[in-house]
Amino acid sequence: MAKYSAQHRVLIAVDCIIFGFDGAELKLLVVQRALEPQIGNWSLMGGFIEEGEDPNDAASRVLYKLTGLKDVYMEQLSVFGRPNRDPVERTISVAYSALINIKEYETQLSDAYRAEWIPLKDVPALIFDHDEMVAAAKVHLRYKAALHPVLFELLPEKFTIPQIMALYEQVYNVELDKRNFMRKLRSTGLLVKQADKDKEGSRKGAFYYKLDQETYKDKFSSFLHFIPQP
Template sequence: MLKYSGQTRVLVAVDCIIFGFDGESYKLLLIQRGFAPEKKKWSLMGGFVQPEESVDEAANRILKELTGLENVYMEQLHTFGALARDPVERTIAVAYFALIDIQKYEKQLSKEYHAEWFPFKDMPDLIFDHGQMVEMAKNRLRYKASLHPILFELLPEKFTLPQLQALYEGLYDTTFDKRNFNRKLLSTGLFLKQQDKDKDSSKKGAFFYKLDQSKYLTNFEAFLKFIPNPEKFLIT
């Protein structure tokens, strides 16, 4: 087999930043590392790219191994290649972030990796440069959510307007005027009001809504910008 002569081989890894939303707050899915170095410390789910798979295929494999999920929203974030990022061997890591509905898929998590959901505000220290990966993923998600309805990947099929407001407020760590937020939300025409209510949070209850999938797909790029000047919310 033909190879380039005089070149040093390096490892390529994939790390998955898995975000979830439980109806009230955002969480990050972490595992306890099962081998040295940094054994039993908290880590993103990751692994090495195998010779027979692409980087995207490796990311999807790793996500499925941990959550049992396929065909969820996931996109490539950034390549991390600092010389000393892994103390064992020179390893270049390609980071991805994924969005999943916690309530729907929590029972499918693999027990092998001791996976646990952590609220953003209670996140433990992570190994290597994984903390930097998470902050960059938050930044990307905040910016994209201001332009497209990407956050609906985190919600169940039926949801309430208070849940939607909590979804946006939690990501941007701010508070929006309820009446103004609901008015902008419904003006998109993307939502179908249901007959039933969620009465868990109050006696009066809040009507459930569903996303109109046909309009969602055709108007994805034209989604109303809920967050003006999203750059002010970005982490620096």
């Protein structure tokens, strides 16, 4: 069949906003850009969509190339298409937000792409409109995590309650009450207490928990309310 011949075509990129948590701090995975322009400057990990490739697959591919990880929690964020956002050539970018637990993933990433985990509060200025993308991803994460237990995606298989709490506190930039938070958390039925403790954070040690995968799947779409309303 004939093409839509009168129309003009543009480049499509994907960019990944990759959040990570190491048990203490919320971080962002950024790379040093490998091509001109702005070679060597901090950037989100991204890439162009290939022929016949679904944008979602492109994002997975890009993430895999960087981290070696598959089946990562990833969501489409939104499209960034301001005409001159890339000075070289018109490029429309689809931003994706991914959640990774840093600890379980111990490969070397810095070598190939000069990638680095940088604490979210210390992230330097990024190229093009990547700062906007990060800002949008933060908003989205707050929005999502206020309703769905999505932050567990950032935690390793075994985690402690003080860790989750620190995570929530950093995402929302608030201080939470231990007692209320724990009660809320327990009432969800998402947690399975383990016998052993994590002794890294304190003398006493904090009990490990695992996610109850069944409950997790069931409850994922039902609305939860972790963050107090002022």
